[in-house]
Amino acid sequence: MSERVPGSFRDPAGFVFRRGGGIYRQVNDSFVDTYQACVDSGLYQELQELGLLVEHRVVDQQPADASLGSLVLMPTQIPFVSYPYEWCPGQLRAAAELTLEIQRRALEKGFVLRDASAFNVQFHQGRPIFIDTLSFTPWVEGEPWVAYNQFCRHFLAPLALARHRDSRLTTFSRIDLDGIPLDLAAALLPWKTRLSFGLGVHVHAHARSQRRHAGDANHQASAQKQPKVSLQAMLGLTDSLLSAIRKQEWNPPKTAWRDYYEARESYSDSGLAHKEAVVREVLRTTGASSLWDFGANTGRFSRIAGEVTGAEVVAFEMDVSAVELNWREAAEGATPSVLPLLLDLSNPSPSQGWAHSERASLEARGPADVGLALALIHHLAIGNNVPLRSVASWFARVAKKVVIEWVPKDDPLVQRLLATREDVFDDYSTSGFESAFDEYFTIQDRFPLEESARSIYVMQAR
Amino acid sequence: MISQTVQTLVPGYIDPGSGSIIFQAVVGGMMVVSLTAKRYWRRIQMLFRRNRGE
Numbered sequence: 001m002s003e004r005v006p007g008s009f010r011d012p013a014g015f016v017f018r019r020g021g022g023i024y025r026q027v028n029d030s031f032v033d034t035y036q037a038c039v040d041s042g043l044y045q046e047l048q049e050l051g052l053l054v055e056h057r058v059v060d061q062q063p064a065d066a067s068l069g070s071l072v073l074m075p076t077q078i079p080f081v082s083y084p085y086e087w088c089p090g091q092l093r094a095a096a097e098l099t100l101e102i103q104r105r106a107l108e109k110g111f112v113l114r115d116a117s118a119f120n121v122q123f124h125q126g127r128p129i130f131i132d133t134l135s136f137t138p139w140v141e142g143e144p145w146v147a148y149n150q151f152c153r154h155f156l157a158p159l160a161l162a163r164h165r166d167s168r169l170t171t172f173s174r175i176d177l178d179g180i181p182l183d184l185a186a187a188l189l190p191w192k193t194r195l196s197f198g199l200g201v202h203v204h205a206h207a208r209s210q211r212r213h214a215g216d217a218n219h220q221a222s223a224q225k226q227p228k229v230s231l232q233a234m235l236g237l238t239d240s241l242l243s244a245i246r247k248q249e250w251n252p253p254k255t256a257w258r259d260y261y262e263a264r265e266s267y268s269d270s271g272l273a274h275k276e277a278v279v280r281e282v283l284r285t286t287g288a289s290s291l292w293d294f295g296a297n298t299g300r301f302s303r304i305a306g307e308v309t310g311a312e313v314v315a316f317e318m319d320v321s322a323v324e325l326n327w328r329e330a331a332e333g334a335t336p337s338v339l340p341l342l343l344d345l346s347n348p349s350p351s352q353g354w355a356h357s358e359r360a361s362l363e364a365r366g367p368a369d370v371g372l373a374l375a376l377i378h379h380l381a382i383g384n385n386v387p388l389r390s391v392a393s394w395f396a397r398v399a400k401k402v403v404i405e406w407v408p409k410d411d412p413l414v415q416r417l418l419a420t421r422e423d424v425f426d427d428y429s430t431s432g433f434e435s436a437f438d439e440y441f442t443i444q445d446r447f448p449l450e451e452s453a454r455s456i457y458v459m460q461a462r
Numbered sequence: 463m464i465s466q467t468v469q470t471l472v473p474g475y476i477d478p479g480s481g482s483i484i485f486q487a488v489v490g491g492m493m494v495v496s497l498t499a500k501r502y503w504r505r506i507q508m509l510f511r512r513n514r515g516e
Contacts, residue, residue, distance in 0.1 A: 114475065137473075144483045144486050145478075145486060146483075147476065149479045149481075205485070206481075206485050209482070209485035214481065229490045230490070230494065232494045233487070233490025234490060236490055236496070236497055240493055
């Protein structure tokens, strides 16, 4: 029984499908010659040896749609699929640089990228990796790069907006899955960005050119203007985009979450050490192969969780500065490998795109073997007025087992949340928490934390 | 007649946008001019250095 991956329908060259828990890619007959040309040129081998392109092997499997083709590839399985609107600016920049590096190497071997979607990139073991094996086609001298505009929309525009306007604008790709339209980016960017060569050319002037030629399809005259782009020009364009991308470095400003552990507001040194020891102990026996850390901050406990379980931990955090720092640590090769992602739990990534299924919701990508939620529940229950029963119900849908740090109402940080508002949270008590979770989970263990009224609960979904 | 447009002249499954196609030809041309100028400038600099060395 095979099932086409809903996000893989645009490209007639092939598609991705699931079968028996594995991910496969069917190469349609119409594209087999191009695929073989890529193999024969040594392009795949070069990109795979450099760790830029996901490795794949031809497998003896039935195609998912025999009427379209018979060649089936099995790529290295990526444990968690993330989307560009869940990445911090540093991750988007790394994905952009990877795409351009691949484009340059492809051009040198006589090929070109047929698309430059940010969705073609995934993160695995602290590195971006290109997953669309069928994105290449032979380049014919003089042919322009069809994906130039897509690259600018998916990568350059959001990075420029983060760098020059506001980092929250990178999540715009959640609204427009095909990247930020360049006319919109040009309107939102500060005027001074017109003076920088990269943005002035690839965003502002590019947007003007699009506007000017928007009606070309209705004019026969434009048929005369088939532009030619030489190899030198293609390589120059790639270099120029790379230089523009590199200038969009975003430095995370100080925030309460970014500096949470350094501030030592919630724990003394020994209290924090005890919490770490408890988390290590409870995770050691879980045998988790997938672990989601909610409210992960800069990933301190995500790394502990990864170390103890051996799982590639996904570290969700809503503060972009904290995610950026976590990513930088991962990119520098910190072990164990953690995948930091930007996520507001009060509005997690939905199922969206064509037919509501092109991009999967967070819930549809689970459940994880273990969900870790340390000092998080009070932000959902009090910060966002989510009833504890609803919190418990959602956690039971995204994780088979949860490790939760419960922060009672008299904790100074909960009191801070209540300082400016009426306390309408009568159910927010230890007994209220236990009874809400008891409906969906079996409470297996409870560990009071030293020097604090907080406790860590270990619970198995019913 | 409508099919005789810039969009349909470039093979691929995504719409490259005619404005982007025309524009990149210009930018690509600029890059070639810039690279060539840089190359000649470096040659001129080397020539002067060599002369000074002599």
